[in-house]
Amino acid sequence: MTRSGLAVLGTGTGVGKTVVTAGVVGRLRERGREAVAIKPVQTGYPPDDDAGVVRDACGTESAGVCLRRLEPPLAPAVAAEEEGVTLSYDELLGNCERELAAADPGVVEGVGGLRVPLADDREVVDLVADLDLPALVVARSGLGTLNHSALTVEVLDRRGVDVLAVVLNDYAGASLAERTNPSALDAMVDPPVYRLPELALERPADTVTAVRDHLPVGLVPDG
Numbered sequence: 001m002t003r004s005g006l007a008v009l010g011t012g013t014g015v016g017k018t019v020v021t022a023g024v025v026g027r028l029r030e031r032g033r034e035a036v037a038i039k040p041v042q043t044g045y046p047p048d049d050d051a052g053v054v055r056d057a058c059g060t061e062s063a064g065v066c067l068r069r070l071e072p073p074l075a076p077a078v079a080a081e082e083e084g085v086t087l088s089y090d091e092l093l094g095n096c097e098r099e100l101a102a103a104d105p106g107v108v109e110g111v112g113g114l115r116v117p118l119a120d121d122r123e124v125v126d127l128v129a130d131l132d133l134p135a136l137v138v139a140r141s142g143l144g145t146l147n148h149s150a151l152t153v154e155v156l157d158r159r160g161v162d163v164l165a166v167v168l169n170d171y172a173g174a175s176l177a178e179r180t181n182p183s184a185l186d187a188m189v190d191p192p193v194y195r196l197p198e199l200a201l202e203r204p205a206d207t208v209t210a211v212r213d214h215l216p217v218g219l220v221p222d223g
Contacts, residue, residue, distance in 0.1 A: 005100045006164075007128045007135040009110040009156070011148040016169030017138050018050040019199065021109045022057035023211030024136070028105070029058055030208065031217075036103035037064040040092050040127060041111055041118065044073030050109055056204035067095045077117035089120040093130055100131070108133060114155055125159055134162040136219075141168040141195070143177040146185055153189045163191045165219055171195040194219075 008024065010017040021037050028035035037054040051064035058064070068087065070079040080087035100106035111118070114125040128135060135156060139149040149166055156163050166189060173179050186193045196214050199206050 005103070005106040005108065005131070005133050007108045007110065007131065007133040007161075009124070009128060009135050009137055009152070010113055011137065011139040011145070011152045012113045015138050015140050016167075016196070017109050018053050019169065019201075019207050020136060020138050020167055020196065020211070021050070021107055022054040022204070023207040023209075023215075025054055025063055025107050026058045026205065026208030027211045027215075027217075028107075029060075029063065030212070034062075034104040036062065036099065036106050038096060038099045038103070038106050038108045039064070039066040039111075040096055040108065041068045041070065041076040041087070042066045043070045043076055043079045043111070045069040045071060048073065053204065057207045059205070065099055067092060067099070075116045075118075076111055077119050080119065087119040089118060089122040089126075092119060093127060096127070096131055100133075114152055125155060125161075128156075129159040129161055134164050136164055137166045137191075138169055139166055141171040141178050141181060142175060145181055146188065149185055150188045153191060163189075165191050165215075166193045167196050167215070168193065169196045170198050172198050 008017050008021045025035045025037045039051045051066040054064035055061055070083055072079040072082045110124050116124045137152050139145045153163050182193050194215055196210055199210055
């Protein structure tokens, strides 16, 4: 890794990237760091506001930044086309690099899954590879997650992205698939597999408590 920071990536949309991002940023701030969540593009805004969720969880405006906002709840490249606006990949990359340099550290949250089109025929996987960040992969806990998770790790490995761990989100163990998925996935991929339980999220800061209680403190690099 040539740059201080981390990417939180998902196997798809709605798997819990923002919950993990908020928890990681909040946990780092508890440890005295000036960590910042960086959302390259927010689509579906409003009401979707991932950087806002992080700010609420951490209790400070400085905890989250969004670089571009688009209203249609679509892939960024498609949303920009629908709005008739220009979305530049080089600009997104440069702005992410600027925010990473200013943060301690920066946590870049992905947009949907790896193959989601960002801009100029580039995808989310291109951005994280170009930023040269290690990654946490967030996945669903239930049936179907083995294939999605293993393929995501494989693609990141091929692109030279260091995957620190896979986090199975909303784990309840209510089904046989959920109960067997952690060990099955652990046998399929090299990175460790962790479980993050279902959260009531009555308070935004509950995400920070969950990360503190269920993910190892050394998982997020201090460099």
